[in-house]
Amino acid sequence: MILNEKGQVRDVYDAVADPTRRKLLRLLADVEELPLNELTVHFQMGRTAVSKHLAILKEAGLVTNRKVGRETRYRLNATPLKEIKDWVSFYEGFWKERIAKLNLLLEEKK
Known part of the structure; x- marks a missing residue:
């Protein structure tokens, strides 16, 4: 510490x-x-x-x-940068999921 x-x-x-x-x-x-x-x-x-x-x-x-x-x-x-990587990784997954849902929604609108 x-x-x-x-x-x-x-x-x-x-x-x-x-x-x-x-x-x-x-x-x-x-x-x-x-x-x-x-x-x-x-x-x-x-x-x-x-x-x-x-x-x-x-x-x-x-x-x-x-x-x-x-x-x-x-x-x-x-x-110590691993702590930041792990934190950012959570949000990377969050945004990938949201973008995938948005892409599906946009495909349905076509």
């Missing part, structure tokens, strides 16, 4: 709600790991702001980090 600065578990949905954090996850999905300075070049914000976004992702368990000398390297941990 990962706690945020208020002693609460960081919600995965909250962590991925921000477009900057989603972009960070996407960047990390393409490589094994990246140092902070290589991540920062993809954004129009400073290292401190990118670090704050990474901290939120880390609190949600979506990234891990390790020190290599003076450098901090970040890596994606996609396991």
Whole structure:
């Protein structure tokens, strides 16, 4: 269990709600790991702001980090994203069923 600065578990949905954090996850999905300075070049914000976004992702368990000398390297941990996948999967089935019913209704109207 990962706690945020208020002693609460960081919600995965909250962590991925921000477009900057989603972009960070996407960047990390393409490589094994990246140092902070290589991540920062993809954004129009400073290292401190990118670090704050990474901290939120880390609190949600979506990234891990390790020190290599003076450098901090970040890596994606996609396991918590399964919660979102499972939630979205329910609604995918919901909409497939509704669209199938609509198609049947439209066919009957022809």
